[in-house]
Amino acid sequence: MSASENVAIPGTIPQAVPVRRGMPAWQVALVVLGGLVVAIAPAFVLESFPLFQLTMAVIMGLAVLGLNMVTGFNGQISLGHGAFFALGAYATAILMSHLDWSFWATLPVSAAVCGVVGYGIGFPALRLGGLYLALTTFSLAVAVPQILKHKSIEDWTGGVQGLFLVKPDAPAWMPGALTPDQWMYFVAVGVAGVCFLLCWNLIRGRIGRALMATRDHQTAAEAMGMDTATLKTRAFAVSAIVTGIAGSLSAVAVEFVAPDSFSLMVSITLFVGMVVGGVASILGSLFGGLFVLFVPNIAEAISKAAPGVIYGILLIAFLFILPDGFAGLLRRIAGRLRGRG
Amino acid sequence: MLGRRQILAAAAGALATPSLVRAEETVGVTAGEIRIGNIMPYSGPNSAYGVIGKTEQAFVRMLNETTSFAGRKINFLSYDDGFSPPKTVEQARRLIDQDKVAFLFNTLGTPTNNAIQRYCNQRKVPQLFVATGADKWGNWQDFPWTMGWQPSYRTEAQIYAKHLLAERRDFRLAIVYQNDDFGKDYIAGLRDVIGAERFDRSTKTASFEITDPTPDSQILSLQGSGADVLMIALGPKAAAQAIRKVHDIGWQPLRYLTNVSLSVGAVMQPAGAEKGVGIITSGYLKEQGDAAWREDAGMNEVRAFVRQWMPEADLNDSNVVYGYGLGCTLRQVLTQCEGNFSRENILRQAAGLREVALPVLLPGITLQTGPQDYRPIQKMQLQRWDGASWVRFGGLIEGASV
Numbered sequence: 015m016s017a018s019e020n021v022a023i024p025g026t027i028p029q030a031v032p033v034r035r036g037m038p039a040w041q042v043a044l045v046v047l048g049g050l051v052v053a054i055a056p057a058f059v060l061e062s063f064p065l066f067q068l069t070m071a072v073i074m075g076l077a078v079l080g081l082n083m084v085t086g087f088n089g090q091i092s093l094g095h096g097a098f099f100a101l102g103a104y105a106t107a108i109l110m111s112h113l114d115w116s117f118w119a120t121l122p123v124s125a126a127v128c129g130v131v132g133y134g135i136g137f138p139a140l141r142l143g144g145l146y147l148a149l150t151t152f153s154l155a156v157a158v159p160q161i162l163k164h165k166s167i168e169d170w171t172g173g174v175q176g177l178f179l180v181k182p183d184a185p186a187w188m189p190g191a192l193t194p195d196q197w198m199y200f201v202a203v204g205v206a207g208v209c210f211l212l213c214w215n216l217i218r219g220r221i222g223r224a225l226m227a228t229r230d231h232q233t234a235a236e237a238m239g240m241d242t243a244t245l246k247t248r249a250f251a252v253s254a255i256v257t258g259i260a261g262s263l264s265a266v267a268v269e270f271v272a273p274d275s276f277s278l279m280v281s282i283t284l285f286v287g288m289v290v291g292g293v294a295s296i297l298g299s300l301f302g303g304l305f306v307l308f309v310p311n312i313a314e315a316i317s318k319a320a321p322g323v324i325y326g327i328l329l330i331a332f333l334f335i336l337p338d339g340f341a342g343l344l345r346r347i348a349g350r351l352r353g354r355g
Numbered sequence: 356m357l358g359r360r361q362i363l364a365a366a367a368g369a370l371a372t373p374s375l376v377r378a379e380e381t382v383g384v385t386a387g388e389i390r391i392g393n394i395m396p397y398s399g400p401n402s403a404y405g406v407i408g409k410t411e412q413a414f415v416r417m418l419n420e421t422t423s424f425a426g427r428k429i430n431f432l433s434y435d436d437g438f439s440p441p442k443t444v445e446q447a448r449r450l451i452d453q454d455k456v457a458f459l460f461n462t463l464g465t466p467t468n469n470a471i472q473r474y475c476n477q478r479k480v481p482q483l484f485v486a487t488g489a490d491k492w493g494n495w496q497d498f499p500w501t502m503g504w505q506p507s508y509r510t511e512a513q514i515y516a517k518h519l520l521a522e523r524r525d526f527r528l529a530i531v532y533q534n535d536d537f538g539k540d541y542i543a544g545l546r547d548v549i550g551a552e553r554f555d556r557s558t559k560t561a562s563f564e565i566t567d568p569t570p571d572s573q574i575l576s577l578q579g580s581g582a583d584v585l586m587i588a589l590g591p592k593a594a595a596q597a598i599r600k601v602h603d604i605g606w607q608p609l610r611y612l613t614n615v616s617l618s619v620g621a622v623m624q625p626a627g628a629e630k631g632v633g634i635i636t637s638g639y640l641k642e643q644g645d646a647a648w649r650e651d652a653g654m655n656e657v658r659a660f661v662r663q664w665m666p667e668a669d670l671n672d673s674n675v676v677y678g679y680g681l682g683c684t685l686r687q688v689l690t691q692c693e694g695n696f697s698r699e700n701i702l703r704q705a706a707g708l709r710e711v712a713l714p715v716l717l718p719g720i721t722l723q724t725g726p727q728d729y730r731p732i733q734k735m736q737l738q739r740w741d742g743a744s745w746v747r748f749g750g751l752i753e754g755a756s757v
Contacts, residue, residue: 061452061453062448062452063448063449063452063453064453066445066448066452067445070441070445156566160534160564160566163534163535173536174465174466174534174535174536174539175466175469175536176440176466176469176470178473264441268440268441268444268470269444269473269474270440270441270444270469270470270473272440272466272469272470273466274438274439274440274466274467275439275440275441275466275470277439279399279437279439314397314434314435318397318433318435319397321397321398321435322398
């Protein structure tokens with residue numbers, strides 16, 4: 015996999031190198047500044063509907079990142095991440111609508127619930143490899159909408175009718191009057207930004223290399239002394255947490271949760287987002303989110319009669335043109351630039 | 356280049372037609388068009404209902420060719436949500452925030468309309484004649500901008516209960532229902548009329564998941580309870596299987612069937628025409644396959660429409676008839692607006708339908724609304740399967756006022 019090329023191999027960089035290889039500091043600052051502008055500008059440039067779409071795309075990107083952590087970086091195929099997405103959404107919705115919690119307070123709870131369940135799912139994953147794991151997680155995604163409708167928890171989940179909740183308002187200390195849509199965008203970008211940063215930090219370090227080593231050759235990784243069982247279960251937990259937080263965000267952005275919102279398609283959509291964005295790529299996840307949100311709309315604009323067909327064709331075209339996703343394209347461009355320089 | 360003369364002429368024109376200037380201020384209405392938004396599941400598991408949206412589009416094409424409303428044509432924007440509530444929210448926001456439609460019309464599905472109901476009411480955008488049979492759309496107190504159209508499933512169940520109480524003094528009732536709000540509304544409706552205490556004492560229910568392959572085991576367990584009345588509240592495929600199973604095991608209860616599944620071609624024939632003899636259901640729309648409407652003026656109107664404006668459609672699909680009824684309702688409301696297409700007036704006219712007869716409704720059934728009556732169709736007629744077609748009997752029945 016090309017992803018591991020990005021990771022510096024420890025030991026090859028001499029300890030006393032005075033100047034870091036790669037970009038000089040001013041370039042890093044420029045990139046960070048540019049990123050911030052790109053992240054903040056839409057809130058003031060776009061009208062409320064495109065802004066809402068972009069908010070949803072960022073949220074989907076975060077959910078794809080969660081899937082990428084376990085499938086992309088750790089090689090455990092999951093077709094059931096829609097279940098964690100639903101779990102996070104429902105955790106937030108139940109706490110907000112029944113117990114009047116603030117949105118921020120629900121985030122740690124949602125993360126904890128998803129983390130525990132994800133950890134639990136990680137155990138059977140140890141015994142089930144590849145396709146069998148895909149099917150096991152798939153069954154989770156199939157079961158969740160029906161579990162949410164079950165009579166015994168209907169008082170909490172609202173049954174088939176679902177639950178309503180309200181977007182968090184912009185706090186009073188914010189300068190200027192932000193509309194709820196603008197604030198929601200900042201909340202989504204802020205939370206997603208922190209998660210992306212944490213995941214990036216995790217992946218580029220010791221644990222990230224261990225995850226990828228387990229993916230690429232488990233026996234070799236074990237021979238080198240890595241505790242692959244712990245790695246795999248924890249990777250599942252982290253992945254579930256990230257996707258669950260995305261679910262929480264989506265619940266408040268849409269202001270409604272219902273079992274029908276979390277059908278099997280959500281899991282498949284996340285998987286599509288991961289592959290299109292780039293397997294085992296942090297930034298690619300964001301592109302994946304943009305893809306799964308905007309491309310179906312483009313497909314519908316082209317043909318109302320058969321949007322599914324157009325979407326399928328676009329998907330195949332993307333995979334044909336960008337076989338390793340958006341991330342691969344970026345990598346190629348970066349490589350070419352570097353080669354020229 | 357604009358000459359001075361043209362500018363003067365334009366200015367004079369603008370001054371001379373103050374009504375146009377006022378129209379500019381009304382959301383979704385310009386000098387030449389009225390924008391109306393619609394959301395349908397054109398893709399996904401419920402895409403069969405997409406026919407309703409296509410029929411409405413064809414109806415609007417016909418209206419635009421033949422008439423205009425105070426000089427305006429209709430721009431009917433219909434988007435796909437794949438029956439997924441988050442997508443419905445996205446499409447509703449696109450219609451309301453970006454396309455700036457005057458109102459939403461006949462958006463389809465219960466969970467999907469649930470998801471956008473509060474948004475529409477906060478923004479005071481009429482969400483008119485939603486295409487769902489849930490009971491909650493008549494709630495004018497809490498959601499004054501949302502209105503239903505067809506009789507609710509609960510109303511329908513109340514009608515069966517009334518018939519049952521008139522028919523039998525003593526009974527043990529069994530219900531097999533789809534485990535969602537569609538199915539659960541039947542339990543609520545039967546309970547309304549039979550009475551909670553008696554209902555709990557004499558009823559056994561069995562739930563069916565839409566993903567279950569057959570309802571056979573539910574039918575067997577209900578038979579085991581010794582019931583002599585069976586309510587089948589299942590979608591078309593499962594209903595056909597249930598009818599067949601009940602017959603094959605030799606159980607002979609008095610059977611009621613939800614009108615969602617009354618299709619001759621999709622339910623009664625696959626189940627076996629002779630196996631369903633005696634089943635009772637109810638209706639409010641005319642059926643294309645029903646011999647009684649072969650020469651009916653109203654149905655002939657529908658047939659002529661289909662021939663000219665959507666020749667690819669299947670007339671036996673009851674969704675076409677349904678969509679035509681909605682098209683007529685739209686025409687009626689826009690005509691009643693008399694050129695004032697503000698959201699307030701559109702809602703007022705939708706809530707001001709007086710005994711409006713539609714070509715597709717059974718004789719005697721009309722649209723009737725008021726500021727405190729958001730249920731346009733409340734009457735239905737019972738019908739019994741005779742092995743070849745549905746035979747209507749008795750008069751029109753209204754649901755209980757609960």
